[in-house]
Amino acid sequence: MAILSGLFGFVLVKEYVLNLNDNRWNMDHFLPSFEWHHTAEGETFLQHLYNGRTSGRKLFGILEKPFQSSNLEEVCYKLVFVGKTGVGKTSTINKVAGISAYSSYFETSGIRVTDVYWPVKVWDKIILFKLQCWDAGSSSMKKYNHIPLSCVDNADFFIFIFSFNDAQSFNELPQLINKFVTSRDNQPGSIVIGTRSMLKTEVMKSEIKDFESKQNIEVLTIQNSIYHSGPYETVKVAPLLNTICEKLWMRDQQYILKQGIKV
Amino acid sequence: MGVNVMCVTSAGGMPLFTRHLGRAEPLPFSVVGSLNGVHLFSKSHDVKLLNTHTESSTVLWKEYEESVVLIAVSALNDETVLVQLLDTIFAAMILTVGIEDLKSIKNVERLKRELRPCYLLVDKIMECLDFGDRYVGSSTQIFNCVETVLCAEKLSLMVCLESYVECICSLFGCVTVENCIAVATDAWWDLDPVERKLLSHIIIANSNCTAFDIPVFLPGKSPTVPFRLVGVCLIIGVWVTVLCGPKPDLAAIQQTAFQVWSPLVASLRSMLNARPHSIPSTVQLHSSVLGFLLVDKKIGKYLLSSCSMLSKKESRSPSEVLKTFYYQAAASLVDCDKSHKPLETYWCSEYHKVHGIRKGALIFCVMYSASVPTHTMRLISEESLTSLLSDSLSW
Numbered sequence: 322m323a324i325l326s327g328l329f330g331f332v333l334v335k336e337y338v339l340n341l342n343d344n345r346w347n348m349d350h351f352l353p354s355f356e357w358h359h360t361a362e363g364e365t366f367l368q369h370l371y372n373g374r375t376s377g378r379k380l381f382g383i384l385e386k387p388f389q390s391s392n393l394e395e396v397c398y399k400l401v402f403v404g405k406t407g408v409g410k411t412s413t414i415n416k417v418a419g420i421s422a423y424s425s426y427f428e429t430s431g432i433r434v435t436d437v438y439w440p441v442k443v444w445d446k447i448i449l450f451k452l453q454c455w456d457a458g459s460s461s462m463k464k465y466n467h468i469p470l471s472c473v474d475n476a477d478f479f480i481f482i483f484s485f486n487d488a489q490s491f492n493e494l495p496q497l498i499n500k501f502v503t504s505r506d507n508q509p510g511s512i513v514i515g516t517r518s519m520l521k522t523e524v525m526k527s528e529i530k531d532f533e534s535k536q537n538i539e540v541l542t543i544q545n546s547i548y549h550s551g552p553y554e555t556v557k558v559a560p561l562l563n564t565i566c567e568k569l570w571m572r573d574q575q576y577i578l579k580q581g582i583k584v
Numbered sequence: 585m586g587v588n589v590m591c592v593t594s595a596g597g598m599p600l601f602t603r604h605l606g607r608a609e610p611l612p613f614s615v616v617g618s619l620n621g622v623h624l625f626s627k628s629h630d631v632k633l634l635n636t637h638t639e640s641s642t643v644l645w646k647e648y649e650e651s652v653v654l655i656a657v658s659a660l661n662d663e664t665v666l667v668q669l670l671d672t673i674f675a676a677m678i679l680t681v682g683i684e685d686l687k688s689i690k691n692v693e694r695l696k697r698e699l700r701p702c703y704l705l706v707d708k709i710m711e712c713l714d715f716g717d718r719y720v721g722s723s724t725q726i727f728n729c730v731e732t733v734l735c736a737e738k739l740s741l742m743v744c745l746e747s748y749v750e751c752i753c754s755l756f757g758c759v760t761v762e763n764c765i766a767v768a769t770d771a772w773w774d775l776d777p778v779e780r781k782l783l784s785h786i787i788i789a790n791s792n793c794t795a796f797d798i799p800v801f802l803p804g805k806s807p808t809v810p811f812r813l814v815g816v817c818l819i820i821g822v823w824v825t826v827l828c829g830p831k832p833d834l835a836a837i838q839q840t841a842f843q844v845w846s847p848l849v850a851s852l853r854s855m856l857n858a859r860p861h862s863i864p865s866t867v868q869l870h871s872s873v874l875g876f877l878l879v880d881k882k883i884g885k886y887l888l889s890s891c892s893m894l895s896k897k898e899s900r901s902p903s904e905v906l907k908t909f910y911y912q913a914a915a916s917l918v919d920c921d922k923s924h925k926p927l928e929t930y931w932c933s934e935y936h937k938v939h940g941i942r943k944g945a946l947i948f949c950v951m952y953s954a955s956v957p958t959h960t961m962r963l964i965s966e967e968s969l970t971s972l973l974s975d976s977l978s979w
């Protein structure tokens with residue numbers, strides 16, 4: 322499990338417990354700030370992620386870091402994207418990673434991993450989230466045993482994708498959620514994202530509401546067909562990335578709290 | 585100008601897929617049906633239908649494993665190229681689903697679905713051809729040959745690669761810089777050229793992520809049991825890729841890659857400047873050389889180098905000119921089976937000259953500025969080739 326470095330976590334819990342006792346602060350102080358990316362400091366950090374040549378965001382290899390010199394706290398998580406073929410898993414990852422994608426659709430073969438870096442301000446500290454986005458083509462997922470195994474192994478978070486103009490992709494979600502999340506003991510977090518929300522939709526708003534309450538899972542939407550270039554692109558995906566980071570962060574806090582209580 | 589390829593089952597003429605490239609319109613279903621019909625008709629009369637020509641295109645049929653028929657319709661009037669094209673496309677189909685599923689088709693709909701991941705490969709294969717049209721297949725990829733770079737760091741990379749593949753219990757590994765092979769293990773070079781090229785296509789197609797793990801059947805070496813092609817991006821632009829068995833899993837391989845390659849990060853960074861020159865700065869070529877293309881047809885690899893200073897008047901890059909020259913003039917230096925085998929060929933245009941020579945299975949094409957006297961091209965080409973093939977570079 323990708324818990325942030327133990328020591329740091331523990332210190333935070335201590336402070337949290339302390340503050341809770343002293344000042345009756347609420348948990349909100351420990352949540353990532355959603356506005357920070359619009360501040361001057363936030364923008365400076367995001368600038369580092371830009372590729373001047375292509376005006377898209379940069380990717381980083383396994384031997385690289387976006388902020389080489391600074392000693393930013395880094396937390397690493399494994400995110401797995403699941404959903405019917407063609408619903409938009411690969412497109413969503415490309416969107417989240419800020420890279421322009423293929424214009425024509427090719428089915429994904431095997432597993433692709435895209436590491437996405439996202440700086441987040443939590444309380445008074447900037448933390449760099451490294452989100453390893455795992456994308457497996459749905460047909461390879463069915464055909465080869467090792468592919469689903471390799472994907473779910475040590476997963477921290479599942480992102481279930483459906484398409485608003487494909488009712489079946491929505492209807493099969495409970496089954497997928499059951500298969501990937503509920504049966505796991507480390508309780509990975511999860512979220513649902515609907516693509517193609519602008520097109521003729523087969524999935525109704527009321528159905529989404531029902532689903533959210535029944536499954537106790539949040540449903541977000543994304544528009545992958547429009548590609549924004551330059552810094553405006555991060556403005557568009559920031560809410561989604563922040564939501565994911567927040568959920569990951571909360572999960573860790575709860576985990577540490579539990580551990581802390583045990584100790 | 586363009587090409588249409590379709591694949592149907594031999595038994596029922598059921599379409600499996602069709603792909604097209606360039607300004608070729610996708611063929612209507614009725615035409616596909618008739619093209620398959622004539623093939624079926626001749627087969628039932630024990631006649632093998634090979635090809636036919638219309639005013640503007642060539643049509644070619646080829647049946648594989650008595651199970652599927654590939655049909656190509658192309659404005660590129662060369663049957664040998666089209667046969668190679670179809671053979672390579674069939675190899676891509678094996679790579680995707682394995683030979684067994686293609687030999688005995690149990691469920692057409694399922695096979696159709698399982699073949700979908702190979703569309704990308706089929707498109708990449710078609711892009712390698714030359715259509716004499718700069719907007720079509722404008723990649724400078726050479727058909728069934730992998731692109732390489734010569735770099736000064738070769739030795740240290742090789743040592744590291746050997747220990748990396750050993751950690752993963754594999755023999756097959758390569759390091760690519762901006763999609764060109766910088767070093768590869770002996771086993772990688774022992775693969776069939778078509779296999780190696782298909783793997784290169786996959787590596788290139790996945791260079792917009794940071795790691796991949798893709799099941800592949802090897803058309804020649806392992807058509808029934810899939811390997812895993814596992815690539816890890818070390819720094820942007822530099823990848824290490826291996827072919828391995830079921831273990832270790834991707835996360836473990838990423839971990840190994842981090843450990844083994846960390847000490848080399850400085851050398852890896854310095855390699856990023858290798859292109860478009862693709863040769864170490866220690867190799868000095870004559871100042872009239874604007875670029876060159878060196879192709880080894882036997883191993884199936886090439887080295888493409890272009891100098892960055894270009895006259896403004898030139899609308900095509902040296903790479904494009906060299907690719908066209910290679911296909912239209914130089915490639916036949918090796919292929920032709922005439923009684924006399926030509927050794928050299930050249931073009932002269934207003935802005936540049938191109939000279940091609942053959943040495944065994946090697947073809948060397950050099951692009952010169954127009955000012956170079958035609959008769960000195962041979963001398964400069966020979967000299968340049970000698971320095972490129974020197975032992976110290978070990979291309």
Ligand SMILES: Nc1nc2c(ncn2[C@@H]2O[C@H](COP(=O)(O)OP(=O)(O)OP(=O)(O)O)[C@@H](O)[C@H]2O)c(=O)[nH]1
Nearest residue numbers: 406407408409410411412426429459516517545546
């Ligand atoms: N209009 C619109 N099209 C989308 C959206 N998301 C994805 N698409 C298109 O849907 C097609 C399939 O998307 P992919 O992301 O490749 O699908 P996938 O889920 O990765 O599919 P597999 O790899 O087969 O499992 C592509 O042509 C995308 O351009 C969206 O939000 N809106």
Ligand SMILES: [Mg+2]
Nearest residue numbers: 410411428429
């Ligand atoms: Mg996909």
